[in-house]
Amino acid sequence: MKSGLFMNLAMVRGLLAAGVLVTLMGNTATAAGDAQAGMTKASSVCLACHSLDGNSVNPQWPSIAGQHESYIIKQIKAFRAGQRVNPLMSPIAMTLTDKEIEDVAAYYAGQTIKGQEGAKDKIDLGQQIYRGGLANGKVPACLACHGPDGRGNSAAIYPAIRSQHATQIVMQLQAYRKGERKTDQNEMMRSIAAKLTDEQIDAVAQYIQGLR
Template sequence: MKKLIAISALAALSVTAGNAIAAGSASAGQTKAAVCAACHGADGNSVINPLWPSLAGQHASYIVKQLTELHAGDRKDPTMSPMAAPLSEADIADLAAWFSSQTRQPHQADPAKVKLGKQIYHGGNMETGVPACMACHGPTGAGNEPAKFPSLAGQNAAYTAKQLKAFRDGSRANDPNGMMRGTAKFMSDAEIDAVASYIQGLH
């Protein structure tokens, strides 16, 4: 409970301290996103490889944060870092505007993983110190735009599991105040895979 309260307080601070983001042009972003389509889909729905995230419907603030940090080297990814390196602030804002304006396609969760996934997402694991995912991402996975907490609903399970494991082992460390690292470090592989599958089925 104390951890849940602390996370809620940090979320509030993030909203208060959040920087204003200049609105981009979705029409300009559509043109610029042509190079992104091979992995993320023309409309931001990644269907070729489940390890590549769907960007459709993602909060513009979160897309801006991730692309800016990939551009600056604060987040590192062997595929995305070189793609983000040449982007200008305007490019990033336009891409964020385009992808956030699209609709993410719904997916299904693995029925065998729903029970555990739902338990972790909505209630966490009090015995091991895993907080409920919905504390930051909402009961339906809608996320929190001002706090730059991503929308998760319908995200590819393989991608979500990969990111949780990266937070757990510290290879991804661009989470505010270490919030995701602090959560994932207590999660087992089974819990990660189950909650990732449950998230994929949210809509």
């Protein structure tokens, strides 16, 4: 158990170091993944749930098109290590080698996400939370890390969340709030989600779904 945790921390540190290196190199460094090989793997395994273009049809399955390569790698490795658990995704992750993970990450990072609009009656509150946080100062603005358009930050491994299914955003925020999802370094997302009500989560999710 102890050595497992140590491994995960070491992996996260390694990824962070890699991210910093990419930034220093002006984001021009070519990633290790082979997108062509990734497409072959995606078309035999991933497409069943995430579709070949990375826009999932079922809102309970995340769209992964255009997600940062660094983040896709981090999450698949977390499922593989049992650090993040899902009955559909975990068994798949356990069959993948490091190379296959890098390849599918390179492939899906190159796809384009297409989202639905956000519910009109909720996006005002959602926008307020996303751009300004909560007035009591306890919840920081989401844009501080996820960016004004929800594109995240590849080097820091802050995920792109724009255009994601609102259902999926709600599921992930609830998982952080319940402490079921623990992949966030320094409990960044758990501490934020813990302070959001259901209504606030729903509103911010609708706003994020409509972000392009």
